[in-house]
Amino acid sequence: MAKKKVTPIKSYTLKSNGELRYEFPAYLGIDQLTGKQKRTTKRGFKTRKQAELALARIKLAVANGSYHQKRAETYLEIYELWVKQYEKRVEESTYVKTISIFKNHILPAMGTYKIDKIHVDICQKHVDEWASKLKKFRIVKSYAAKVLDFAIKRGYIQTNPFTHVDLPTNISKKYIEVVEDKVRNFYTREQLKEFLACLRLENNFKVFALFLLLAFTGMRRGEALALTWNDLDFTTNEIRINKALSIGKNNKLYIKPPKTGLSRTIEMDDNTMAVLKEWKKKQQQDYLKLGINTDKPKQLVFSNEKNEFIQPTKLRKWLIYIQKKYKLATITTHGLRHTHCSLLLEASANVTEVQDRLGHTDVNTTMNIYAHATKKAKKEAILKFSNYINME
Known part of the structure; x- marks a missing residue:
């Protein structure tokens, strides 16, 4: 056999x-x-x-001694080597955003190119294409160039053709519209009051408390969704911001440090803290009916029906619903942060205090928001100038 x-x-x-x-x-x-x-x-x-x-x-x-393992040849193959190293060096949420940029813009354009055949004219062509349709085309170009920098370090090529690309100076109509939308991404004092009044009319106290908190703290969305009750001090009227909710791989939610990596404690007004205290009691009652005990220090201030993290995109849906129903001016959730910043400065708050409250590492970030966010400030600026010169 x-x-x-x-x-x-x-x-x-x-x-x-x-x-x-x-x-x-x-x-x-x-x-x-x-x-x-x-x-x-x-x-x-x-x-x-x-x-x-x-x-x-x-x-x-x-x-016969002739076997050699395949050496990376295409842009896609070099990218796959680079991204493994990149993942080890950055925050998970940053990694997710980066691979999205490559998947949507860079790899469809350059993935099949032989790495040693890419020249400046090819790079210029794609930069021009990205600039014609993307507001943040410079970021796309920067990431595309990182892969070629990696190729240089690994000895695949000698120079990076992206360093010789001319960045387009012409701004498309689409880009202008996007910038104008960004300028309008805030509420005036009157619009904010109207927005909060409309929220009050809805039978959803959690949503009202959440958006009131965003408007009166200038918190980032992820910071508000990561808050636990032990971060709030109802005796001193203070809130400690030491973490943020973020979206990682496969849309999995996880907790990370705040954007700047630094914790901060902000003082609050009596009214907002009273609303939050009322929400805490209501949360205990509502969730108890679902068989969930929320009377614990690390209980999330805002959670979903399963007492788990709220998907950050949910806030956008709530916001759009309110704006459409009551025909309000349209802003994004982040626009409430801009609103808080501009109205604080309108109320004569110290710039450094506003910077610390919002967690900006650079005071220019604070001032840039204010500069484009309020017409009232622009009108007051020329009045101050006119009164100072006093031509009469």
């Missing part, structure tokens, strides 16, 4: 569609640097015959 041939080739099933694929382990010879054996696994073959042929070729190449 003939002995059954043992083969290293095995089959497996793709989780995505259930299709059958084949793989095999392979010996690649001795690593000249370490003196150790080199082994790898080759997979993805659609038929056993393809796998057998590939294995035979590798064995022959290893035997």
Whole structure:
């Protein structure tokens, strides 16, 4: 009886569609640097015959000393090497945003290019394309260039053609519209009062308390959603901001330090703290009916029906609903942060105090928001100038 041939080739099933694929382990010879054996696994073959042929070729190449592992050649292959290192150096939420930029803009344009064939004219072409349709095209260009910088460090190329690209100076109509929208991303004092009054009419005290908090603290959305009751001091009327909710891989929510990495404690007004205290009591009552005990220090101030993190995008949906229902001026959730900043400065608050309250590391960030956020300030500026000159 003939002995059954043992083969290293095995089959497996793709989780995505259930299709059958084949793989095999392979010996690649001795690593000249370490003196150790080199082994790898080759997979993805659609038929056993393809796998057998590939294995035979590798064995022959290893035997005659001609086998060399494939070296990255395309922009996509270099990106895949770079992104593994990049993931280790940045916050998870930053990593998610970055791969989104590559997936949506950079890889569709440059992924198939041979890395050593990319020249300045190719880079200029794509920068011009990004500039014609993206407000933040400079960021896209910067990330695209990082991969080529990585290629230089790894010896694939000598220079980065992106360093010789001319950034477009012409601003498209779409870009102008986006900038104008950004200028309007705030509420005046009267608009804010109207917005909060409309929220009061809704039968959702949690949403009212949340948006009141955003408007009267200037907190970032993630900071508000990460608050726990032990972060609030009802005796001193203070709120400690030491964490933020963020979106990571696969849309998983997780807690991280605030954007600047620094904690801050802000003072609050009596009315807002009274609303939050009322919400705390109502939260205990409402959630108790669901069989959930919220009477614990690390209880989230704002949570969903399962007493888990609220999806950050939910705030945008609530905001749009209120704005449409009551025909209010349109701003984003972040616009309430801009509103808080501009109205504080309108109320003659000290710039440094506003900077600390909002958690800005640079005072210019505070002033830039104020500069584009309020018409009243611009009118008062010329009145102050006119009164100072006093031409009468």
